[in-house]
Amino acid sequence: MKQLLSKISVGSLVVVMLVAASIGIFSVTSLQADETCMSPYMAKITGQEDFVYVLTLGVEGLGDGSDKLVTIDVRPGSKTYGKVIHTLSVGGRNEMHHAGLTDDRRYLWAGGLDTSMTFIFDIHSDPAKPRLHKTIKDFVAKSGGAVGPHTFYALPGRMMISALSNDKDHGGRTALVEYTNEGEYITTHWIPTEENKLGAKIEKIADGYGYDVRVLPRKNVMLTSSFTGWSNYMMDFGQMLGDEEAMKRFGQTVTVWDLHARKAKKVLHVPGAPLEIRFAWGPTHNYAFTTTALTSKLWLIYEDDKGEWQAKEVADIGDPSTIPLPVDISIGTDDKTLWVDSFMDGKVRLFDISDPFHPKPIYEKTIGSQLNMVSQSWDGKRLYFTSSLLANWDKKGQDDQQFLKAYEWDGHELTHKFTVDFYKEKLGRSHIMRFGAYSLYGKVPPSAVSN
Amino acid sequence: MTLFKIILPLITLVLVALPTIRVSAHSDKPHSNKQNENTASLNRQLEYEPxxxxxxxxxxxxxxxxxxxxDADGREHHLFELMADKYVILSFIFTTCSDLKGCPLATLTLNNIRVTLEKDPTLAEEVRFLSLSFDPEHDTPEVMRQYTELHGFDDARRKNRWRFLTTTSKNNLQPILDGYGQYVxxxxxxxxxxxxxxSHVLKVYLVDPERKVRNIYxxxxLYPELIINDIKTLILEKAEFQ
Structure with missing residues (x-):
């Protein structure tokens, strides 16, 4: 045997890998279930998710009034399926907003837009009972003035954090900030402005605003979008709508970056506050989608035939004249469908994006009186929705429903599975969701052990 | 038996790859997030100018x-002693890894970098490669030595350009894994x-002569061109401050 093996060229590993890779054998798909729209660097859930973690904004007078990480059991067959099984209060209200997992998925980072505090939760020691591992309290000082940590995006060994504001004027000019997985500050990358273009090509204007951050590593591209600063996102929604000056302070750009060098290359003009960015999955699909909150448009950010990145408005979302206010989006793993939530009408719309330049609405359903986030499983069969946008922007009175709703999608219809009423449970305003699973950490569900 | 364990990933690769090639050469299936990443990286042609x-x-x-x-000759070392004052590319592997997109890819890439650097002896002298096993129970020094011989890295090993390392125990290994954030x-x-x-997320570390981690891949x-440019960037930075 040893002789036989020794006859295999010592370099055969290299040769076979190169041959195999060159003809794409590694592209064969195995079945996985995971939320879409996550960082490509992250560990994956294989199989059914066990938990949905929900970040909530505390409401004064409701429960302990603090922001929380809420764990909901979504494992089929579990005795507590569809129920809240754990809550973890952070002791205070921070305008808790988005959250992201580290590349090894051991920690969930969540940011407070008001206080700029970042909470790092340990979700691997006991995935059913997360605990607070660390709190970053000096984000503003360390970053050199960035305010409002928003998107937490996993890079190898690091977290890329897009902020929303700054400590000089609390407007929309802001930065990307890098931290190690251990929560130590690395560096800050400011977003180009008219005064400091940072070498970027400016299509129309450089507003310096930030919101989401996503990457397409095989093209060495990173995209950032643009929302608004602290002075607006902390203002009462009705008051802001009536404030002419405030309404001018919204982002109108998507910035294209050299991912490896972390250098801004081009600032695209995308008016109307482009929010979530979702890259397509396909190996030749060099494009991403975003939606503009104020103009209710679906935009395509794409690489043209000359290798130049461009932005193009490709569809209306509902009737823009009624201001549906599109918020979260989720792209299917086959690049054929895109779910789009809109806050004002509480609807989710499904677009056929097979032709990315001509998306077509093919389905819609009202989920609640207001709607914000959507997470879908990797196989596209399970969708979860939550309701809160911002504490001061959520609807008032009876329309201020706060929930997590779970649905199944059969390709034609969304079927309701369960609802968790976050007000009834005294949990607060439900915002971003992330999936968890025992299998990620070499663990098995307790019932499987007892069986 | 040990040798069989080491070569098993290779045999598996050949047996699996050949029939799959026929099936999937014209495949246009969608890619998972993970697979999208792996496909991009195993195709060694960068789609952009680094x-x-x-x-x-x-x-x-x-x-x-x-x-x-x-080391693979059974000699005890401190990691810092092996890093010396060089630019170091450090990978964590286990020799029985059969995930082509994991340890074998890391080893392949390190080898490609090493071979490329050898065309520039001055630059090559500035760089060292360390591959540390996170399976000390199986990956004894003898197994690591066989691994280098099997894959043709024994020459680099003998020149001390590429060290294949293991530890005497989990107690010695875990602080290293924790320190670099390599979850296994x-x-x-x-x-x-x-x-x-x-199960592990593949990470390869670039360490500078001041023993600071300057990039994680x-x-x-894991493209040789990208990593070599990073090394050159650090060398230029050092020259700038001297």
Missing amino acids: PAPGSYRLPPIQQAVDGDVI VREYDSKGQSTGGF STSF
């Missing part, structure tokens, strides 16, 4: 971590039985 050396910065990410290790867990089946494999970044 940024030129010196045109960007690599801010220090963290301090490198020392630890007690053993044993894989278990649905009944809670160990499969013998490990996952599968998507």
Whole structure:
């Protein structure tokens, strides 16, 4: 045997890998279930998710009034399926907003837009009972003035954090900030402005605003979008709508970056506050989608035939004249469908994006009186929705429903599975969701052990 | 038996790859997030021009971590002693890894970098490669030595350009893994039985002569051109401050 093996060229590993890779054998798909729209660097859930973690904004007078990480059991067959099984209060209200997992998925980072505090939760020691591992309290000082940590995006060994504001004027000019997985500050990358273009090509204007951050590593591209600063996102929604000056302070750009060098290359003009960015999955699909909150448009950010990145408005979302206010989006793993939530009408719309330049609405359903986030499983069969946008922007009175709703999608219809009423449970305003699973950490569900 | 374990990934690769090639050569199936990353990285052709050396910065990410290790000849070392004052590319592997997009890819990439650097002896002299096993129970110094011989890396090993390392115990290994943030867990089946494999996110570390980690590469970044440009960037940075 040893002789036989020794006859295999010592370099055969290299040769076979190169041959195999060159003809794409590694592209064969195995079945996985995971939320879409996550960082490509992250560990994956294989199989059914066990938990949905929900970040909530505390409401004064409701429960302990603090922001929380809420764990909901979504494992089929579990005795507590569809129920809240754990809550973890952070002791205070921070305008808790988005959250992201580290590349090894051991920690969930969540940011407070008001206080700029970042909470790092340990979700691997006991995935059913997360605990607070660390709190970053000096984000503003360390970053050199960035305010409002928003998107937490996993890079190898690091977290890329897009902020929303700054400590000089609390407007929309802001930065990307890098931290190690251990929560130590690395560096800050400011977003180009008219005064400091940072070498970027400016299509129309450089507003310096930030919101989401996503990457397409095989093209060495990173995209950032643009929302608004602290002075607006902390203002009462009705008051802001009536404030002419405030309404001018919204982002109108998507910035294209050299991912490896972390250098801004081009600032695209995308008016109307482009929010979530979702890259397509396909190996030749060099494009991403975003939606503009104020103009209710679906935009395509794409690489043209000359290798130049461009932005193009490709569809209306509902009737823009009624201001549906599109918020979260989720792209299917086959690049054929895109779910789009809109806050004002509480609807989710499904677009056929097979032709990315001509998306077509093919389905819609009202989920609640207001709607914000959507997470879908990797196989596209399970969708979860939550309701809160911002504490001061959520609807008032009876329309201020706060929930997590779970649905199944059969390709034609969304079927309701369960609802968790976050007000009834005294949990607060439900915002971003992330999936968890025992299998990620070499663990098995307790019932499987007892069986 | 040990040799068989080492070569098993290769045999598996050949047996699996050949029929799959026929089936999937014209496949246009969608790619999972993970697969998208892997496909991009195993196709060794970069789809973009990497940024030129010196045109960007690599801010220090963290301090490198020392630890007690053993080389493939059974000699004991401290990691820092092996790093010396060189630019170091450090990977964590286990020799029985059969995930082509994991340890074999890391080893392949390190070898490609090594071979490329040998065309520039001055630059090659500035760089060292360290591959440390996170399966010390199986990967003894003897197994690591066989691994290098099997894959044709024994010459680099003898020149001390590329060290294949292991540890005497989990107690010696774990602080190193923790220090670099390399999370590794044993894989278990649905009944809670160990499969013998490990689950880990592939990470390769670039450490500068001041023993600071300057970049971390996952599968998507394991391109020799990119890593060599990073090394050149650090060398230019050092020259700038001297």
